Amino acid sequence: MNFSFEVLQNDPTGSRRGLLKTPHGAIETPVFMPVGTAATVKALTQEALETLGAKIILANTYHLYLRPGHALIRKLGGLHKFMSWNGAILTDSGGYQVFSLAELRKITDEGVRFRSHLDGSEHLLTPEKAAEIQLALGSDIAMVLDECIETPAPRSIAEAALKRTTDWARRARRYFLQQAQQNGEPAQWQFGIVQGATFPDLRRESARQLLELDFPGYAVGGLAVGEPHETTCEMTTEVTALLPKERPRYLMGVGRPEQIADYVARGIDMMDCVLPTRAARHACLYTSEGRVLIKNARYIEDQRPIDPRCTCAVCRRYTRAYLRHLFAAGEITAAILATHHNIHFYLDIMRQIREAISFGQLANFASELRARYVAGPA
RNA sequence: GGACGGGUGGGUGAGUGGCUAAAACCAGCAGACUGUAAAUCUGCCGCUCCUUGCGGGCUACGAAGGUUCGAAUCCUUCCCCGUCCA
Numbered sequence: 063m064n065f066s067f068e069v070l071q072n073d074p075t076g077s078r079r080g081l082l083k084t085p086h087g088a089i090e091t092p093v094f095m096p097v098g099t100a101a102t103v104k105a106l107t108q109e110a111l112e113t114l115g116a117k118i119i120l121a122n123t124y125h126l127y128l129r130p131g132h133a134l135i136r137k138l139g140g141l142h143k144f145m146s147w148n149g150a151i152l153t154d155s156g157g158y159q160v161f162s163l164a165e166l167r168k169i170t171d172e173g174v175r176f177r178s179h180l181d182g183s184e185h186l187l188t189p190e191k192a193a194e195i196q197l198a199l200g201s202d203i204a205m206v207l208d209e210c211i212e213t214p215a216p217r218s219i220a221e222a223a224l225k226r227t228t229d230w231a232r233r234a235r236r237y238f239l240q241q242a243q244q245n246g247e248p249a250q251w252q253f254g255i256v257q258g259a260t261f262p263d264l265r266r267e268s269a270r271q272l273l274e275l276d277f278p279g280y281a282v283g284g285l286a287v288g289e290p291h292e293t294t295c296e297m298t299t300e301v302t303a304l305l306p307k308e309r310p311r312y313l314m315g316v317g318r319p320e321q322i323a324d325y326v327a328r329g330i331d332m333m334d335c336v337l338p339t340r341a342a343r344h345a346c347l348y349t350s351e352g353r354v355l356i357k358n359a360r361y362i363e364d365q366r367p368i369d370p371r372c373t374c375a376v377c378r379r380y381t382r383a384y385l386r387h388l389f390a391a392g393e394i395t396a397a398i399l400a401t402h403h404n405i406h407f408y409l410d411i412m413r414q415i416r417e418a419i420s421f422g423q424l425a426n427f428a429s430e431l432r433a434r435y436v437a438g439p440a
Numbered sequence: 441g442g443a444c445g446g447g448u449g450g451g452u453g454a455g456u457g458g459c460u461a462a463a464a465c466c467a468g469c470a471g472a473c474u475g476u477a478a479a480u481c482u483g484c485c486g487c488u489c490c491u492u493g494c495g496g497g498c499u500a501c502g503a504a505g506g507u508u509c510g511a512a513u514c515c516u517u518c519c520c521c522g523u524c525c526a
Contacts, residue, residue, distance in 0.1 A: 097476065099476050125477090154475050162476075205475080336473085341472095358470080397479055
């Protein structure tokens with residue numbers, strides 16, 4: 063087994079630095095994982111990701127199952143080879159699509175029946191199927207299928223989703239271990255996902271139930287789906303308090319630049335978010351001074367880089383005026399340059415967070431980030 | 441010179457008596473985006489006033505007259521543009 067997680071440094075406040083080893087490289091944590099749903103981080107080449115120093119990216123089980131199909135990817139040598147990415151890959155299970163494609167699916171205890179958004183065809187995603195697909199993809203970390211619900215949710219709904227998520231996790235775990243027994247230890251780690259909406263006791267109950275299944279890592283899911291940031295933090299605190307210290311914790315789908323450090327402070331090691339990539343394509347650039355909505359007329363003649371303090375390739379070479387022009391003209395390069403910058407920004411924030419932890423300065427760094435984002439861009 | 445067709449808000453272009461400050465799209469301006477159905481979506485987009493309201497006033501569908509309670513829409517003349525004929 064080429065996997066391990068080692069906590070290198072514990073901060074009394076709860077944050078920690080660690081090293082996550084996978085067959086596709088070692089990853090310093092806390093880490094930010096760019097999202098590459100369809101086997102591509104939109105607008106970035108794998109080469110660019112390497113240049114940016116990304117060590118692990120996300121891909122999506124549901125989307126790759128629909129297109130191009132996991133059988134094809136397995137046939138072509140697995141997801142790493144298929145997309146020519148030698149870094150680590152974490153695959154989300156499709157649990158988020160239960161939430162985001164709500165109009166196109168129906169949940170039963172057996173699994174989720176989706177109507178494909180591509181051609182309308184029907185597909186049943188079960189916990190076993192999601193695990194099977196991810197084994198075929200050959201991702202380094204596979205997530206169990208969970209039921210992600212919207213917030214706020216009535217307690218009864220949250221309880222039902224929690225129960226189902228645990229049942230599904232049990233089945234996914236069983237399937238995964240059976241496969242390991244039959245076909246030899248897979249080069250993959252399987253993570254469980256804690257649900258429980260915004261009810262602290264449900265969150266604790268979910269965590270306890272999943273702990274029995276002995277996952278090598280645990281995720282906190284179903285957060286940052288509409289509830290206030292304070293609530294996200296509270297729920298995270300509830301959960302990480304119960305999770306084993308020696309195993310990685312992954313907070314799914316977060317966050318804004320000014321929120322990230324808050325999650326790390328609550329013991330989170332891994333995060334992913336579409337925000338830097340999506341916002342980039344929508345002309346929202348993250349900088350050390352706050353957000354820059356680069357399409358704004360105020361940047362027409364602005365010859366400064368996106369972020370004067372940024373060292374990324376885009377900031378070293380191009381002006382705000384040029385970026386604004388590219389967006390106004392609808393040029394594809396706008397998305398490429400903006401995404402490059404935003405991913406650099408997120409990875410750099412995480413680097414600074416790791417550094418801050420080493421110096422016991424995380425709290426200061428967190429409030430500094432918040433201050434910048436309240437002040438807004440110059 | 442004649443015959444048709446046409447001139448609508450920054451652009452393209454609907455509308456052919458009242459429901460029209462005038463569809464739709466584009467451009468412009470602003471905003472949203474959190475395990476990606478997103479290079480997407482939302483709002484504003486004639487001027488102006490205030491007691492900011494499904495509020496008031498003014499201006500507006502080539503120009504000027506006219507018909508009508510009411511005209512971008514009907515009539516007259518004129519000016520432009522396009523196509524064709526001489």
